[in-house]
Amino acid sequence: MPYTTAEQPPATPEVLHPWIAGVRTLSFTGPPEETFVRLPEAVTKVVLRVTADGRRDVLAVGPRVRASYHEGKNRVSCVELNLAPGTARPLLGVPAAVLVGRVIALDGLPGGAARRLAGELRWLDPQEAVPHLAEALPGLLSDAVDPSRTAVLRAGVDALSVRLGRGPAQVRNVARELAVSERQLRNLFAEGVGVSPKHYARIDRVRTVVTRAASARWSELATATGYFDQSHMTSDFRSLMGVPPRSYFAGRLPALSPCQAGPRT
Template sequence: MTALFRRVIGSFGTIVDRVSSLVVPPGLLRWVAGIDVATAAGSVAVDVPDHATTLLLRIDRRELIVMGPRTQASYHVGAPVHSCVRVRMRPGRAQALLGRPLRDLADRAVPLRELPGLDVDQLAADPIAALEKALAGRPEPSGRLEEAARLLVGATVATTAARLHISERRLHTLFTDGTGLSPKHFARIDRVRTVLAADAGRWSDIAMAAGYYDQSHMTAEFRHFMGVPPAAFTAGRRPAATPCTA
């Protein structure tokens, strides 16, 4: 395995020419998993599958967008000099921030006219300060979904529900409302991201560490989400990139 995986996954799972990742202060960690400022420069970018919801600000247009979870990798050429601020939310936090379930947001990007308390101009100039101001005083959402997401790593849906003392139907509703994905789909994307973030090693060992039955199971799932098997991806043999029209 090459070191390229390390560049791919990061917090957001995107390769672009220039990315500046910001340190998330303790006061925001209960809401935010990562913040960065990315600039495309006309080269190929890879957006890997992601079970998180992301707030994105197009700096040039002052356009605020909420991006639901991605269920497939995309390969595209970014328009030159387009910059954006990206805020990757923790499980369940975007639902509380937006005040609505996320069950219809998977693979969608929805423009937001406004987000109460969030100053778009300040977000472009100082993302940390803007988010601290917008989230100050907000009651912390329930941590049940994050707890469920942690338990789901390496466990079945049935086992996770039993450990939380809830029904599988209730667990399904918790995930679809809070992430836009079913628990099973959430776990499958998490495993692929674990493979992408893995250190160099034997594929069989990586498959076991990520929670797959075996290497062939990992290869099949990786191909489903990424379009090519792991070895081809690391070697740079990937699907053709398409122009980004956003």
């Protein structure tokens, strides 16, 4: 295998619950032999990356609206901290929508908390990041999450996500249930998630198709994830992944590109 990944529970430890929705550690032991796929993801991340030559980057990585395919990495270790919905502005100083498709040095963002967080993380080993943040993060924050706005946003995210036995709700129904207008819901998502409610639901459904494809028929999977039919699922998958499902799972992928070596703006 060209790389290994280890997933940690999304709430580790409890003090990070309001800020960190999930943690992933990756170790690319190389040399790369397989395509490294970055799925679409409606999540903003803080990433600590350490390369074999000792280079250390602490990055803000914005949501990805489409998949990308890379040649792989060689001897890189990193920890990815998935920010909880509604956390980007108070922690990073910018709405999540500003970061879509971007990789930015964390200390280059306007938030004072972002600069302090970059300083805290830079010289840690990736496996040390989470326990260190459990002690340091509360003291780094200068702006608090607005609890009422965040509660509405996170309820909207849950309603528009695929759950076992339940596809995503319609955006208009979610807005009605949360007692906000569709415009207000879009504004909440732009600031706290980075993409519109509709696009969030599309990304979540396609990611669910990727993870469940080995255990269900295409038609069953389309129904379970809230598509009108299999044709609708195939069209959405192609739009976000660059190839239809059958091609993706057969390894017939789009052209590869090198992994990004450093921040881009």
